[in-house]
Amino acid sequence: MNNWVEQLAPHSAVVVADAASDPKLVGAAIAEIGVSASEWAIETAQEIISAVQREFAASESPGVMTGREREAFEASLFTTLMALHNDTPAGEIVRPRGAEENVRESARQGVPMGTLLRTVWACHTRTQDALLRELEELFDPAELMPQVRTLNAALYSYVDLYVKGLTTEYQNELIAWSGHVPAERLHIMRSLLEGEQPTSTTERALGLRLTDHHLIGVAWQWSTRHIPDRQAELSRFGAQIGQALGASNTLVLHHDGLAEYWWTFSRLPDVNLDQVANDVTNPPWARLAIGELGAGLEGFRSSYATAQQAAKVGRKAAEGDFWSYSDVRLIALLSADEAAARRFVRDELQGLDGDEPKIAELRNTLRLFLKTGNSRILAARELHLAANTVAYRVGRASELLGRPATERPVETLLALELAHHFPAYLTDSMP
Structure with missing residues (x-):
């Protein structure tokens, strides 16, 4: 057992409540490696994801895109530290649910596999550096080298396992998503809008909680020219807005030339949703309309109805590329x-x-x-x-x-x- 893992400690005022991971996983980590090491994992995940985002932005290359990367990486880091602590072979590690959910979200939102792998390896490299720095503080030079070799071998086997698993998960989700899954989710959404009550499997099929807060958006192409990968571009646009808004989940459904965005929030957002959404740069050929935030199933229905009214104004308007129902509610009513x-x-x-x-x-x-x-x-x-x-x-x-x-x-x-x-x-x- 590597007891040095228990000696990891955060360098800032991070607490367990700051974790983005599933509370069950956080609890398991605390029980296994202690509060201090768990807080180190939370702090390190925040720092590494921020660093990767800055790196990708500076190089103008695609990077973190789903908005769930911090949760995914933090969950993987917890799992890695517990495995290191117990000398767990890579083949016995169970991949954390948060990482798998991020992979599936990436496939649904059109994030290329290459981008996903770049993100994983960028996080792995920084994790290795962070742990090596900690080892240098914890061990005398004479003891350091064996620890370094053991650590590097273990980390490589773990990341290799993660990459193989996420590749399979991505491909499976892509097959499902390009097949019946979008149609099923669109059917479920339409049924809810028509007044049907959710069943015990509705939330799992949609991948979101109906008891959360909901915001609906609609994006469409206003020009008639051909746009390569139009659906993928609109999916990425919806994901970028969801990330900027701090949404817990983003669901994108395509039909009739439109992209409908369903953003959910586990708690009431403390930002001006209209302003934040408007600040995200549209594809130059696209327009966006959003409804009003609503809570629960009735809030979803209300947000959908108001988004459609704002979109109706936007499609008829002579100019503009962003339409918020709160701004055009009167115009929507008068022009009905x-x-x-x-x-x-x-x-x-x-x-x-x-x-x-x-x-x-x-x-x-x-x-x-x-x-x-x-x-x-x-x-x-x-x-x-x-x-x-x-x-x-x-x-x-x-x-x-x-x-x-x-x-x-x-x-x-x-x-x-x-x-x-x-x-x-x-x-x-x-x-």
């Missing part, structure tokens, strides 16, 4: 009856409904003026203009409307918002 919305816009904006650039400029200035509570200063700041210029444009818009622009502020602003998002409402013939 398109014929009525067109009539409303034309009636309210008669005289200010031309498509000339100067008229469009007046409409936009008036829109921001009314939106900011009739504030020339705030509108001017938004438009990077002088307040007097805003006042002039509002006055000119009133002349064209044939009434003071502030006479019917609610109706006028709603019509201007519709015209801003859907300029065709002003120029196309009635449907």
Whole structure:
């Protein structure tokens, strides 16, 4: 038994509660190697995954992509330390569930096998270096070399086992995912949306917990040109958003030319989801809409419905590549009856409904003026203009409307918002 493993200790204020792994595995590690060594594993996993992410980002090469790499590596590190402690042969090691789940997620999200292997070997190299540094602190020079040789041999046999296992797991998941699994998950999602209650196997089939918090997104290609590996690109895009949001799980389902993202959170997120999602760079040919966060099964259904409404606005809009329901809920409601919305816009904006650039400029200035509570200063700041210029444009818009622009502020602003998002409402013939 290698008792030196028990002497490992973290160098920062890491505690067991910071672990990303399955609590059962953490408990087993504590029982086997102690609290101190377990905290060292948690700290080291955090540092190594962060280092690998930075390395891949600096080299502009694909790297950690599913958002579950820390859990996977931490679980593998716990397993490795327990095996080292007991001199366990590689053939007797049981691969941790967290690592296997990350491999399956990688296959589903289109992460190439080469990228996965690069991540594994990068983590292995840094683990070896970290443990060698610890051995240098724990052993005298005369005792060090035998320990180093034993450690290197054991680590190589363990990583070889991990690589063989993940390769098989990846290939099996890829076969399943390209076959019946996506269709089954899409069928389950549709059934839940139609009001069916989940069964005892629903969560396992979906790979997520329905009692969590849910956020639904929709991505689609707005251009008509051919995009190689479009589904894989949209899958990676959804995974990147999930990672940025801190989602516990990301499920991507493709159908009818769309990618639907299902992100779940084990606890209520403490970030602005709209802002974080918008900050992730879209593929240049794709647009994204997201719904509102919801809890439990009803929250999932609500998030799905609001995502679809935001996507409907985004598909009809003249410009923009990100659509959040919280931003366009009113537009979604007003545009649900398109014929009525067109009539409303034309009636309210008669005289200010031309498509000339100067008229469009007046409409936009008036829109921001009314939106900011009739504030020339705030509108001017938004438009990077002088307040007097805003006042002039509002006055000119009133002349064209044939009434003071502030006479019917609610109706006028709603019509201007519709015209801003859907300029065709002003120029196309009635449907």
